[in-house]
Amino acid sequence: xxxxxxxxxxxxxxxxxxxxxxxxxxxxxxxxxxxxxxxxxxxxxxxxxxxxxxxxxxxxxxxxxxxxxxxxxxxxxxxxxxxxxxxxxxxxxxxxxxxxxxxxxxxxxxxxxxxxx
Amino acid sequence: xxxxxxxxxxxxxxxxxxxxxxxxxxxxxxxxxxxxxxxxxxxxxxxxxxxxxxxxxxxxxxxxxxxxxxxxxxxxxxxxxxxxxxxxxxxxxxxxxxxxxxxxxxxxxxxx
Numbered sequence: 403x404x405x406x407x408x409x410x411x412x413x414x415x416x417x418x419x420x421x422x423x424x425x426x427x428x429x430x431x432x433x434x435x436x437x438x439x440x441x442x443x444x445x446x447x448x449x450x451x452x453x454x455x456x457x458x459x460x461x462x463x464x465x466x467x468x469x470x471x472x473x474x475x476x477x478x479x480x481x482x483x484x485x486x487x488x489x490x491x492x493x494x495x496x497x498x499x500x501x502x503x504x505x506x507x508x509x510x511x512x513x514x515x516x517x518x519x
Numbered sequence: 520x521x522x523x524x525x526x527x528x529x530x531x532x533x534x535x536x537x538x539x540x541x542x543x544x545x546x547x548x549x550x551x552x553x554x555x556x557x558x559x560x561x562x563x564x565x566x567x568x569x570x571x572x573x574x575x576x577x578x579x580x581x582x583x584x585x586x587x588x589x590x591x592x593x594x595x596x597x598x599x600x601x602x603x604x605x606x607x608x609x610x611x612x613x614x615x616x617x618x619x620x621x622x623x624x625x626x627x628x629x630x631x
Binding site: 443 | 553560561562618620621622
């Protein structure tokens with residue numbers, strides 16, 4: 403049973419370009435979370451998705467960022483017109499449980515390190 | 520005030536030492552608590568859940584004080600391989616269900 407798969411591991415973009423980060427959850431998991439970790443900081447929640455639905459995007463910046471989790475295929479975190487401040491590690495996590503459960507444990511992917519030049 | 524706050528660290532200790540990390544959380548409605556470990560900014564990995572009665576897993580002991588909204592992690596007989604950043608994590612419930620809130624992490628470096 404493969405774990406949470408993220409690609410690419412490293413992504414370099416110039417300012418103004420688009421970044422697309424992919425996440426395939428563990429088999430049987432239909433709940434996906436994206437977290438961002440800026441240098442020297444902890445992980446910050448961005449968005450929670452179930453298949454074809456965004457459940458909570460309270461941690462997403464209001465502009466340039468979007469996320470989807472289609473019926474088929476991986477979850478995508480898309481950053482348009484990247485800026486240097488977007489440079490961070492982006493982690494995806496999945497869970498078989500709905501977020502309302504109290505014993506939720508997340509399984510994390512290896513992350514995508516985004517560097518904006 | 521941050522939702523989850525940890526000792527800033529870093530903690531530099533010799534092998535065999537006992538080290539304790541502290542964490543406080545602000546949302547009294549939080550239901551579940553965890554310690555995760557992160558090595559060199561790789562993916563966080565679950566170390567242990569934290570229960571009200573306190574729980575132990577080998578050299579690791581976690582405690583929860585709901586009244587004080589305080590969580591701790593004790594590592595006994597520390598090993599070189601324990602060197603990592605330890606993340607205090609709280610399941611914080613709101614209108615859209617729970618979500619895991621991470622502390623900023625406490626770095627531990629165990630020296631020979």
